[in-house]
Amino acid sequence: KAGVTQTPRYLIKTRGQQVTLSCSPISGHRSVSWYQQTPGQGLQFLFEYFSETQRNKGNFPGRFSGRQFSNSRSEMNVSTLELGDSALYLCASSLGGDPGANVLTFGAGSRLTVL
């Protein structure tokens, strides 16, 4: 059974550019969540999608957006990149519902460096 696949694994952008990251969940999983990991702030929740609908959103500016497609694949976009957006972006998928029952499975992440 394939795991959660994130692409690209590494990318370098310059300030002001935009970036799109992709996440393919485990087959059958309908919920996809995104997290940002930085040395200073740790792991922070960005948003969660379930059946193409955003159900939950973290405390990030509007430059951060996402969407989910009918096949449950998800993308997140960051516009007008800032140096502070350099981070590891992690995607997680699950069947949906309470993570106590339906565990989140994480991908290996996309490491974004903003110069």
Place this chain on the structure above:
Amino acid sequence: GNSVTQMEGPVTLSEEAFLTINCTYTATGYPSLFWYVQYPGEGLQLLLKATKADDKGSNKGFEATYRKETTSFHLEKGSVQVSDSAVYFCALIFRGSNSGYALNFGKGTSLLVTP
């Protein structure tokens, strides 16, 4: 609000030593609690979980007990191995306004086990 506090690292232990990583939480009600582990260059893996008070989660020799009286979920292992070297994250669920769920993570504790 819902939050998790875990002990600062790094923690350095010799092989076969006893490990304790402290984690306390603040939450409304009794959320499910988790320990995740992140090996170098990888995403997060669920190590263990507990969904209600007095539950004990266990996996790969690691254990943690959900203590509501002390709002704690400390991670323990009786005899660590070099292969346990990783970063460990304590987390709890919080629920958004649209039935979505997300995890609130602690800052992470880096563990280095030396031969």
